[in-house]
Amino acid sequence: MEKFDVIVVGAGPAGLAAAYTLAKAGVNVALIERGDFPGAKNVMGGVLYRQPTEEVFGELGKDAPVERPIVEQRYWVLTKEGALKFGFRSQNFVRQPCNCYSVLRAKFDKWLAERVRQAGALIIPETTVEEVLRDNGRICGVRTSRPDGDLACDVVVAADGVNSLLSQKAGLHEEWKPNEVAVAVKEIIALPREEIEKRFNLAPNEGATIELFGEATGGLMGTAFIYTNKDSLSVGVGAVCSDILESKISPNDLLENFKAHPAIAPLLQGGEVREYLAHLIPEGGLNTMPPLYTDGMVVVGDAAGLVNSLHREGSNLAITSGRFAAEAILRAIEWKDFSAKSLARYAQLMRDSYVIRDLAKYRRGPHFFETHREIFTLYPELGQFAGETMFTVDSISKKEKQRKIIHQFLTKRPIWKLAKDAWDAWRSLY
Amino acid sequence: MANKSSLEEKLFLVGFKPDEESHLLIKKPEICCGACAAKERPCTYACPAGVYTWEEDHISVAFEGCLECGCCRIVCPFANLEWRYPRGGFGVGFKQG
Numbered sequence: 001m002e003k004f005d006v007i008v009v010g011a012g013p014a015g016l017a018a019a020y021t022l023a024k025a026g027v028n029v030a031l032i033e034r035g036d037f038p039g040a041k042n043v044m045g046g047v048l049y050r051q052p053t054e055e056v057f058g059e060l061g062k063d064a065p066v067e068r069p070i071v072e073q074r075y076w077v078l079t080k081e082g083a084l085k086f087g088f089r090s091q092n093f094v095r096q097p098c099n100c101y102s103v104l105r106a107k108f109d110k111w112l113a114e115r116v117r118q119a120g121a122l123i124i125p126e127t128t129v130e131e132v133l134r135d136n137g138r139i140c141g142v143r144t145s146r147p148d149g150d151l152a153c154d155v156v157v158a159a160d161g162v163n164s165l166l167s168q169k170a171g172l173h174e175e176w177k178p179n180e181v182a183v184a185v186k187e188i189i190a191l192p193r194e195e196i197e198k199r200f201n202l203a204p205n206e207g208a209t210i211e212l213f214g215e216a217t218g219g220l221m222g223t224a225f226i227y228t229n230k231d232s233l234s235v236g237v238g239a240v241c242s243d244i245l246e247s248k249i250s251p252n253d254l255l256e257n258f259k260a261h262p263a264i265a266p267l268l269q270g271g272e273v274r275e276y277l278a279h280l281i282p283e284g285g286l287n288t289m290p291p292l293y294t295d296g297m298v299v300v301g302d303a304a305g306l307v308n309s310l311h312r313e314g315s316n317l318a319i320t321s322g323r324f325a326a327e328a329i330l331r332a333i334e335w336k337d338f339s340a341k342s343l344a345r346y347a348q349l350m351r352d353s354y355v356i357r358d359l360a361k362y363r364r365g366p367h368f369f370e371t372h373r374e375i376f377t378l379y380p381e382l383g384q385f386a387g388e389t390m391f392t393v394d395s396i397s398k399k400e401k402q403r404k405i406i407h408q409f410l411t412k413r414p415i416w417k418l419a420k421d422a423w424d425a426w427r428s429l430y
Numbered sequence: 431m432a433n434k435s436s437l438e439e440k441l442f443l444v445g446f447k448p449d450e451e452s453h454l455l456i457k458k459p460e461i462c463c464g465a466c467a468a469k470e471r472p473c474t475y476a477c478p479a480g481v482y483t484w485e486e487d488h489i490s491v492a493f494e495g496c497l498e499c500g501c502c503r504i505v506c507p508f509a510n511l512e513w514r515y516p517r518g519g520f521g522v523g524f525k526q527g
Contacts, residue, residue: 034515034516034518035523036519036523039524039527040523040524041498041521041522041523041524042524042527043499043524043527044527046527104526104527105524105526105527106524106525106526106527107525107526107527108527109527125518126518126519127518128514128515128517128518144518145517145518146518162500163500163503163513165515175503175504175509176504177504178504178505181504183476183478183499183501183504185478187440188526232526241476241501241504241505244472244475244476244501244505245472245476245505248470248472248475249475250432250433250475250476250477250478250480251476251477251478251501252433252436252437252440252478252480253432253433256432256433256436273439273440273443274443274526275443275444275524275525275526276440276441276443276444276497277444277497277524277526277527278478278479278497278499278501279497279499280499280500280501280504
């Protein structure tokens with residue numbers, strides 16, 4: 001049986017980060033990927049955060065296939081008839097070094113994998129991992145789909161994404177429940193560069209992101225998004241699977257409804273759909289995170305549920321987790337100890353970092369949103385009512401308009417419930 | 431599914447390398463006919479690619495158009511799907527991501 005020091009399963013952000021860090025340190029690492037190339041089966045919104053990425057891979061440089069640096073982040077709450085909008089722009093975000101970029105995973109990961117290959121990792125595409133191999137209970141290799149495809153190693157890095165099949169086979173994780181994952185669909189819609197810049201108020205080589213809620217998802221728990229790429233838009237909608245079950249709506253119908261909204265349709269007008277993609281996103285936060293390690297294996301990225309959806313962060317958590325996993329493995333190699341006790345160092349590094357700190361901060365988030373559906377339905381409509389009332393000029397006094405708005409709020413949401421909502425939000429998200 | 435034709439058009443844009451055999455297997459089809467009728471067979475509406483269709487007395491699985499997201503496995507009320515990734519080199523391949 002061929003033996004490597006480490007086998008990384010999955011060439012997404014987490015797997016690439018782990019393999020790169022290990023290969024640079026001279027470790028004999030194999031990176032197994034089921035797609036034709038790293039990126040072929042990867043899906044993200046998506047926004048790439050520069051600092052956590054460069055911390056692992058070094059400077060991205062001028063030829064990195066990123067799309068647009070993001071100068072403005074917008075948050076829109078859609079109602080049936082309109083939208084409430086908030087935007088934050090800073091020129092600092094697009095001065096080198098930039099904060100973040102819109103990115104297309106298939107293009108970017110393919111390029112990044114080349115760096116990983118040059119660092120010395122052996123990338124094995126078009127190969128799935130069927131099973132983990134054990135020796136006295138300790139994980140010591142993988143069974144791949146290739147003929148005579150058993151490979152031995154000291155440690156397996158399970159970077160196989162949200163479906164997390166390896167950690168299930170390792171007994172670390174049972175299946176996600178429907179309220180612990182969201183299903184998201186997206187389209188790449190081609191538009192000329194100048195048209196994107198005109199519609200989104202951007203200079204050449206500037207980008208914008210829009211996160212949308214409320215009617216954008218038909219009131220379901222989830223978000224929609226529009227990100228500007230160089231000459232296309234990434235347009236998508238996601239909702240937790242339990243809401244899909246309750247509403248019985250198809251993800252594609254959610255997307256079509258979103259695209260048809262009067263606040264959205266003009267932005268997409270004349271665009272050509274180039275690709276359609278779907279993916280699951282972990283939504284349970286820290287409370288649903290499986291154990292991060294066991295004898296002979298560590299779990300990184302989406303496979304470990306490492307998504308901070310409130311902040312639109314996942315790929316950075318994945319990359320950082322890949323790095324910490326690699327660092328823990330480097331020490332395990334030094335000590336020649338690949339037991340859970342040794343690999344626990346990975347979890348320690350994670351706990352001491354923004355990754356677990358942020359997930360811990362927001363651990364009550366999923367429960368809060370599940371028990372406060374009015375965030376996606378009632379509150380947007382109240383906001384719509386307030387805006388329409390106040391901005392309609394019809395010879396009714398402003399005091400009267402104020403009274404009307406307050407009355408509407410208190411009728412639809414008794415004052416004690418309003419106060420409790422605010423209190424719960426503070427307790428859950430602060 | 432309200433936008434069936436638009437979905438078909440979109441899937442036509444996606445690169446697939448279909449295998450001969452399905453990577454998605456219904457373990458006990460009698461459950462789809464029987465107990466799942468009351469649950470309204472979520473796979474038939476929750477799949478982003480419309481892979482699953484109820485055909486009078488069975489569910490047809492158009493695995494060739496699977497986007498490999500995993501939603502079906504999550505929403506099946508009876509864990510009645512043997513869900514695997516397609517064999518290496520087969521299935522969907524995105525160009526943009």
